[in-house]
Amino acid sequence: MSYLLKRIAFYLFTAWAAITINFFIPRLMPGDPVQALITRARGQMTTDAVQSLYVLFGLDKDESVVEQYFRYLGQLARGDLGMSFTFFPTPVAEVIGDGLPWTVGLVGFTTVLGFLLGTAAGTLVGWRRGSLADLLIPVTTFLSSIPYFWLGLLAIALLTGPDSFFPATGAYDTSLVPGFDLEFIGSVVQHGILPAATILISSMAGWVLSMRNMMVTVASEDYVTVAHAKGLPERRVMVGYAARNALLPNVSGFALSLGFIVGGTLLVEIVFSYPGLGLLLFQAVGAQDYPLMQGIFLVITLSVLLANFLADLAYLALDPRTRREG
Amino acid sequence: MSDAVLEIRGLNVDYGLGADAVHAVRDVNLTLHRGEVLGLAGESGSGKSTLAYGMTRLLPPPGVVASGEVLYHRDGGDPVDVLRMDHAQLRAFRWAETAIVFQGAMNSLNPVHRVSTQLTDVIKAHDPRSTTASRLARARELLALVGIAPDRLDSYPHQLSGGMRQRVMIGMALALEPRVVIMDEPTTALDVVVQRQILRQLVDLRERLGFSVVFITHDLSLLVEFSDRIAIMYGGRIVEEAAAADLYRDPLHPYSDGLLHSFPALRGPRRELTGIPGAPPDLRSMPSGCSFHPRCPRAMERCGVEVPVLGVPGDRRGSDRTVACWLHPVQDNRF
Numbered sequence: 001m002s003y004l005l006k007r008i009a010f011y012l013f014t015a016w017a018a019i020t021i022n023f024f025i026p027r028l029m030p031g032d033p034v035q036a037l038i039t040r041a042r043g044q045m046t047t048d049a050v051q052s053l054y055v056l057f058g059l060d061k062d063e064s065v066v067e068q069y070f071r072y073l074g075q076l077a078r079g080d081l082g083m084s085f086t087f088f089p090t091p092v093a094e095v096i097g098d099g100l101p102w103t104v105g106l107v108g109f110t111t112v113l114g115f116l117l118g119t120a121a122g123t124l125v126g127w128r129r130g131s132l133a134d135l136l137i138p139v140t141t142f143l144s145s146i147p148y149f150w151l152g153l154l155a156i157a158l159l160t161g162p163d164s165f166f167p168a169t170g171a172y173d174t175s176l177v178p179g180f181d182l183e184f185i186g187s188v189v190q191h192g193i194l195p196a197a198t199i200l201i202s203s204m205a206g207w208v209l210s211m212r213n214m215m216v217t218v219a220s221e222d223y224v225t226v227a228h229a230k231g232l233p234e235r236r237v238m239v240g241y242a243a244r245n246a247l248l249p250n251v252s253g254f255a256l257s258l259g260f261i262v263g264g265t266l267l268v269e270i271v272f273s274y275p276g277l278g279l280l281l282f283q284a285v286g287a288q289d290y291p292l293m294q295g296i297f298l299v300i301t302l303s304v305l306l307a308n309f310l311a312d313l314a315y316l317a318l319d320p321r322t323r324r325e326g
Numbered sequence: 327m328s329d330a331v332l333e334i335r336g337l338n339v340d341y342g343l344g345a346d347a348v349h350a351v352r353d354v355n356l357t358l359h360r361g362e363v364l365g366l367a368g369e370s371g372s373g374k375s376t377l378a379y380g381m382t383r384l385l386p387p388p389g390v391v392a393s394g395e396v397l398y399h400r401d402g403g404d405p406v407d408v409l410r411m412d413h414a415q416l417r418a419f420r421w422a423e424t425a426i427v428f429q430g431a432m433n434s435l436n437p438v439h440r441v442s443t444q445l446t447d448v449i450k451a452h453d454p455r456s457t458t459a460s461r462l463a464r465a466r467e468l469l470a471l472v473g474i475a476p477d478r479l480d481s482y483p484h485q486l487s488g489g490m491r492q493r494v495m496i497g498m499a500l501a502l503e504p505r506v507v508i509m510d511e512p513t514t515a516l517d518v519v520v521q522r523q524i525l526r527q528l529v530d531l532r533e534r535l536g537f538s539v540v541f542i543t544h545d546l547s548l549l550v551e552f553s554d555r556i557a558i559m560y561g562g563r564i565v566e567e568a569a570a571a572d573l574y575r576d577p578l579h580p581y582s583d584g585l586l587h588s589f590p591a592l593r594g595p596r597r598e599l600t601g602i603p604g605a606p607p608d609l610r611s612m613p614s615g616c617s618f619h620p621r622c623p624r625a626m627e628r629c630g631v632e633v634p635v636l637g638v639p640g641d642r643r644g645s646d647r648t649v650a651c652w653l654h655p656v657q658d659n660r661f
């Protein structure tokens with residue numbers, strides 16, 4: 001229990017450090033947000049408008065960095081991440097709130113599914129080493145070394161087109177009104193298949209490989225031989241003894257990949273113009289939209305931390321050796 | 327001697343297939359009698375463990391049993407050949423008839439399951455109709471048998487000492503009351519004090535429960551003390567087999583003699599410690615004739631040419647010991 005408390009304290013500290021860095025980095029960059037907006041408006045702004053922008057961004061007062069820092073913390077606590085330039089005057093929190101469900105829905109679902117399928121396949125392939133199942137290995141090596149955005153481009157080039165079932169861009173048919181009706185959900189699924197398959201194929205291959213390799217290592221452990229010698233059913237030896245131990249290194253890898261759900265598949269979202277956080281980040285970088293970038297980085301950092309925390313919990317549950325008494 | 331439980335006939339175990347195969351166990355004949363402790367001794371690489379894995383069909387690839395029979399004598403039934411059982415028969419045979427305690431005391435228990443789980447899953451696998459409560463009761467009984475407090479059932483392996491883990495393994499081996507227990511260097515990883523405690527316990531248990539033991543070790547001094555008969559292996563063959571006392575007093579094969587002179591006796595007259603010069607042979611390129619002859623202090627011309635056959639030596643007619651050495655040629659039945 002004290003172990004868990006220590007971990008929680010560690011994560012709180014890391015989160016604070018991340019937030020602080022997130023505050024300072026934009027302030028170390030040259031220029032200010034108003035200048036960026038003025039550039040975007042190509043000079044078609046009155047002095048009054050410029051002045052009101054300075055007030056809006058809180059840059060009119062002569063605040064010290066410390067004062068700004070505490071005001072920033074206060075705003076964060078209220079969920080206020082500032083205004084986005086690109087989607088001016090929508091608040092950043094709202095922009096992120098619109099993009100997040102798409103990313104979590106698409107990438108989250110495929111990450112979890114890819115892990116489950118890949119681990120199951122890796123278990124079987126590793127267990128039947130030397131059989132025909134080994135033929136899967138070169139295929140997965142190939143698939144896992146392909147960048148997934150390239151796979152996405154390939155899918156778009158080959159499978160989409162005027163008469164194709166698969167749309168090339170977007171997350172749903174824009175002529176529909178978003179809502180929980182059959183037509184809209186059907187459209188979401190139809191738009192999601194290609195990007196999901198792209199991510200699934202390349203991420204699954206990696207899990208197959210690592211799980212297969214761990215299975216081969218664990219299969220020669222003494223306790224697996226003992227399990228055979230005990231005359232246990234094959235399934236029980238494979239699942240309860242070999243896979244249960246081979247899984248452990250994969251679990252931490254999985255938790256890390258959960259953390260990268262939010263930011264890690266930027267390229268797939270760009271390729272498919274999928275309106276998730278990745279595409280937002282891309283747009284924010286292109287438009288020098290610092291508040292939006294800052295907000296997205298914050299979400300990415302926090303989700304990586306959360307995923308790490310989940311990995312710690314999973315390890316505690318799965319490996320008794322990490323549970324320290326006392 | 328009492329009747330046989332396990333009979334190994336002409337067992338050959340290779341690593342690899344075809345012309346490049348390494349013959350790790352050659353033409354081994356060995357009989358385990360009811361209730362006896364049969365010691366199997368030899369240097370590292372002499373094929374002891376391969377023999378144990380081969381006869382239980384646990385050999386990891388590329389090991390293959392090339393030929394031979396392992397006959398198991400059931401109570402009042404025909405002997406069955408372990409090497410020719412199908413999967414279901416083999417699964418039912420394992421642990422219920424022949425249990426094994428492995429070399430690695432530290433790694434034989436699954437680190438992620440509790441002791442209770444690992445003791446009860448074997449009972450469940452062989453007797454699916456048993457209840458959870460009865461299995462737990464049996465697990466508690468088994469721990470008591472090997473002198474471990476029943477509250478250790480809820481422990482994970484890493485919470486136990488090396489000696490306790492090996493005790494748990496011995497308890498586990500007795501879970502289904504097997505008639506044969508194969509012990510492959512069961513105490514090698516433990517210190518001598520714990521080693522002795524565990525062996526004492528084992529001898530007691532054997533007297534109470536009446537199972538037979540195949541005890542594999544490189545430590546001949548242990549065998550002299552704890553076993554009834556001893557078989558000495560060298561280069562994949564059995565070179566001498568005799569009652570423990572006979573072998574200790576009067577080793578016939580120069581290799582057995584060398585092994586016996588590589589540890590000091592605690593009592594009795596002082597003897598010189600000699601050891602055996604040289605190293606065990608490379609199994610890929612075995613010497614011609616008797617594989618021990620390059621290291622043998624008493625090698626003759628004949629030793630490098632002809633392989634000696636294991637048999638009752640002519641100069642010990644009528645004894646129940648066998649040796650494969652040209653110093654003690656097998657008695658010729660033609661005369």
